[in-house]
Amino acid sequence: MRRFRTIGDGSGFGRDDTLYPEELQLALRNRGMPLEGLRYPITPTGIHYLLVHYDIPEIDASAWRLTVSGLVTTPLSLTLDDIRKRPRRTLAVTMECAGNGRALSSPRRISQPWLVEAIGTAEWTGMPLKGVLEEAGLARAAIEVIFTGRDEGVEGNVVQRYQRSLAVSEALRDEVLLAYEMNGQPIEPQHGFPLRLVVPGWYGMTSVKWLDRIDATAEPFQGYQMTRVYRYARSEEESGEPVTLIRVRALMIPPGIPDFMTRTRLVRAGRVILSGRAWAGRLAVARVEVSADGGATWSDARFGDPVSPHAWNEWIFEWNARPGSYTLCVRATDSSGNVQPAEQEWNFGGYGNNSVQRVDAIVE
Amino acid sequence: MRRFRTIGDGSGFGRDDTLYPEELQLALRNRGMPLEGLRYPITPTGIHYLLVHYDIPEIDASAWRLTVSGLVTTPLSLTLDDIRKRPRRTLAVTMECAGNGRALSSPRRISQPWLVEAIGTAEWTGMPLKGVLEEAGLARAAIEVIFTGRDEGVEGNVVQRYQRSLAVSEALRDEVLLAYEMNGQPIEPQHGFPLRLVVPGWYGMTSVKWLDRIDATAEPFQGYQMTRVYRYARSEEESGEPVTLIRVRALMIPPGIPDFMTRTRLVRAGRVILSGRAWAGRLAVARVEVSADGGATWSDARFGDPVSPHAWNEWIFEWNARPGSYTLCVRATDSSGNVQPAEQEWNFGGYGNNSVQRVDAIVE
Numbered sequence: 001m002r003r004f005r006t007i008g009d010g011s012g013f014g015r016d017d018t019l020y021p022e023e024l025q026l027a028l029r030n031r032g033m034p035l036e037g038l039r040y041p042i043t044p045t046g047i048h049y050l051l052v053h054y055d056i057p058e059i060d061a062s063a064w065r066l067t068v069s070g071l072v073t074t075p076l077s078l079t080l081d082d083i084r085k086r087p088r089r090t091l092a093v094t095m096e097c098a099g100n101g102r103a104l105s106s107p108r109r110i111s112q113p114w115l116v117e118a119i120g121t122a123e124w125t126g127m128p129l130k131g132v133l134e135e136a137g138l139a140r141a142a143i144e145v146i147f148t149g150r151d152e153g154v155e156g157n158v159v160q161r162y163q164r165s166l167a168v169s170e171a172l173r174d175e176v177l178l179a180y181e182m183n184g185q186p187i188e189p190q191h192g193f194p195l196r197l198v199v200p201g202w203y204g205m206t207s208v209k210w211l212d213r214i215d216a217t218a219e220p221f222q223g224y225q226m227t228r229v230y231r232y233a234r235s236e237e238e239s240g241e242p243v244t245l246i247r248v249r250a251l252m253i254p255p256g257i258p259d260f261m262t263r264t265r266l267v268r269a270g271r272v273i274l275s276g277r278a279w280a281g282r283l284a285v286a287r288v289e290v291s292a293d294g295g296a297t298w299s300d301a302r303f304g305d306p307v308s309p310h311a312w313n314e315w316i317f318e319w320n321a322r323p324g325s326y327t328l329c330v331r332a333t334d335s336s337g338n339v340q341p342a343e344q345e346w347n348f349g350g351y352g353n354n355s356v357q358r359v360d361a362i363v364e
Numbered sequence: 365m366r367r368f369r370t371i372g373d374g375s376g377f378g379r380d381d382t383l384y385p386e387e388l389q390l391a392l393r394n395r396g397m398p399l400e401g402l403r404y405p406i407t408p409t410g411i412h413y414l415l416v417h418y419d420i421p422e423i424d425a426s427a428w429r430l431t432v433s434g435l436v437t438t439p440l441s442l443t444l445d446d447i448r449k450r451p452r453r454t455l456a457v458t459m460e461c462a463g464n465g466r467a468l469s470s471p472r473r474i475s476q477p478w479l480v481e482a483i484g485t486a487e488w489t490g491m492p493l494k495g496v497l498e499e500a501g502l503a504r505a506a507i508e509v510i511f512t513g514r515d516e517g518v519e520g521n522v523v524q525r526y527q528r529s530l531a532v533s534e535a536l537r538d539e540v541l542l543a544y545e546m547n548g549q550p551i552e553p554q555h556g557f558p559l560r561l562v563v564p565g566w567y568g569m570t571s572v573k574w575l576d577r578i579d580a581t582a583e584p585f586q587g588y589q590m591t592r593v594y595r596y597a598r599s600e601e602e603s604g605e606p607v608t609l610i611r612v613r614a615l616m617i618p619p620g621i622p623d624f625m626t627r628t629r630l631v632r633a634g635r636v637i638l639s640g641r642a643w644a645g646r647l648a649v650a651r652v653e654v655s656a657d658g659g660a661t662w663s664d665a666r667f668g669d670p671v672s673p674h675a676w677n678e679w680i681f682e683w684n685a686r687p688g689s690y691t692l693c694v695r696a697t698d699s700s701g702n703v704q705p706a707e708q709e710w711n712f713g714g715y716g717n718n719s720v721q722r723v724d725a726i727v728e
Contacts, residue, residue, distance in 0.1 A: 034554070258418050
């Protein structure tokens with residue numbers, strides 16, 4: 001068996017006050033959205049969050065084909081032009097990494113060490129997946145659809161291409177796209193050129209990039225990314241529950257100006273408009289509240305103009321800032337009554353963290 | 365005096381084996397280029413490196429003006445349309461952060477913790493700065509030109525807008541641009557919309573983003589970004605020498621496929637094409653050498669097609685890979701005979717690091 005470097009003490013977890021060089025290496029490859037980016041209803045492409053498990057693959061679009069096979073009546077092999085000629089839809093979709101907030105959990109699983117910035121909203125243009133599946137004709141026995149990306153690497157010592165599956169009922173939802181444009185341009189290589197799956201409401205691991213194969217199957221798919229990771233579990237041995245839809249969350253544009261190194265905010269005393277965005281996967285955001293005292297007391301924010309049914313909502317709150325030191329917080333409640341927790345319930349992989357954001361500010 | 369959080373032991377330096385949460389916070393806001401991005405002669409916008417000292421400012425382009433004042437005959441106030449109507453040039457320019465490699469120096473200054481990925485090459489379109497300065501008419505007494513960005517924050521406890529200066533002789537060079545397009549599109553907000561200075565050959569701190577003011581002056585500018593940081597010095601007290609042109613460097617596209625967490629490469633035995641890019645600021649790259657034994661022995665690489673006089677060169681090397689563990693290295697020599705060092709000469713701020721890249725690979 002090949003041996004990769006051991007990180008830290010070999011437990012797979014890091015000490016709270018230090019980060020390992022391997023985590024830094026991932027943080028510098030992958031990309032968070034600077035939080036002032038919350039001001040844009042549609043995130044500029046270059047600041048949308050990005051997580052790449054392996055490498056960005058090199059794909060020659062003219063040689064590339066999308067294969068649709070497995071339990072279908074008519075297997076398909078489609079060129080990019082074939083796909084672009086079919087009916088298209090454009091949807092604004094908020095996407096978040098399932099590991100967002102991982103570096104805030106304790107103990108922290110050693111992996112991509114997100115704080116809160118693994119988010120973004122883009123306008124994706126593509127062909128509804130449903131159209132392709134209907135064209136191929138799903139067999140009655142098909143219960144899942146497997147999506148395979150072109151990216152290849154090693155994870156947990158398993159050589160693999162990135163693969164995820166969806167239940168047929170999810171795959172046939174109207175809003176699921178095979179996207180070839182992001183924000184009105186061909187998708188940039190790092191976001192999945194020439195084609196990616198976009199599944200609104202689900203954490204980002206579902207929206208398979210560099211897609212080149214779709215297979216219908218009669219069995220639940222047992223791939224690494226379905227069974228070994230992206231599970232809510234208490235240990236590596238426990239199988240737990242799959243990570244699926246995005247949990248409710250609100251984030252704030254840090255007000256005032258930042259200190260370069262600590263990112264503590266310096267705010268001028270007086271009337272300060274606090275604002276940001278909130279989202280809740282497939283649910284609606286029912287309420288957003290703001291606290292200027294670290295979560296001891298809360299006041300309701302109001303909503304701004306909606307962006308789209310699959311994208312975040314703007315929220316706005318007027319704060320009368322007096323000189324002093326503050327910890328600003330924001331929390332959202334979804335339409336099922338779930339509210340963001342002050343402290344995250346711990347899970348092994350550091351998934352689905354939606355604990356309340358805290359922003360340190362000095363008012364002068 | 366306002367107090368920001370103390371990081372680590374307060375020395376301003378970090379232990380070799382651990383990163384501080386504040387460094388992670390910066391690493392997640394700022395953005396490196398994943399090294400497989402070296403395959404593109406022109407870096408896709410969304411993976412070009414990005415360093416933002418404070419916040420990305422919100423700028424209404426219709427209200428924005430470029431002011432040209434100080435020691436000039438005719439002070440100017442230009443709209444974006446005014447600038448777009450003037451003669452334009454497009455240049456492919458390789459840009460690198462002066463702090464690239466900082467996290468590899470020992471002890472490591474606590475700041476943006478780059479490894480080797482703070483690089484990118486974009487096509488910048490804009491008006492030559494020289495044209496604007498000639499239009500305004502520089503006074504004879506002018507020796508420097510000061511560039512002020514719209515971004516504001518605190519650094520070293522000093523509230524400031526980002527400002528850098530250039531000697532008049534540098535400012536009047538033909539290749540210095542006031543750029544409003546990057547890769548054929550209006551510059552995205554994070555890269556300096558609506559206008560940024562682009563100074564080919566210099567480290568990136570010189571290419572002031574969100575530019576809205578140019579002042580000619582008879583005195584050397586004493587701003588924070590000129591005198592307190594971006595200096596080659598051995599201590600905080602020593603004034604040292606200014607950081608200016610980009611030093612010679614080569615980087616390699618890591619071959620094979622990566623292990624997710626360690627990024628160690630898994631390579632199939634046989635003939636492997638190693639390739640990447642090399643650059644040397646205002647100088648030419650004279651030589652690129654590759655080592656498969658951690659720098660013990662070196663062989664010459666050949667050059668690919670040139671991209672542009674201000675951009676990196678491709679290099680290519682054929683490696684006969686036999687099963688085993690390797691540390692692959694690449695180093696470049698510039699036209700003045702400077703060669704990349706195996707170990708960096710230390711400086712206080714962690715600037716100008718161009719030590720040889722090391723890529724761990726397992727051949728099977």
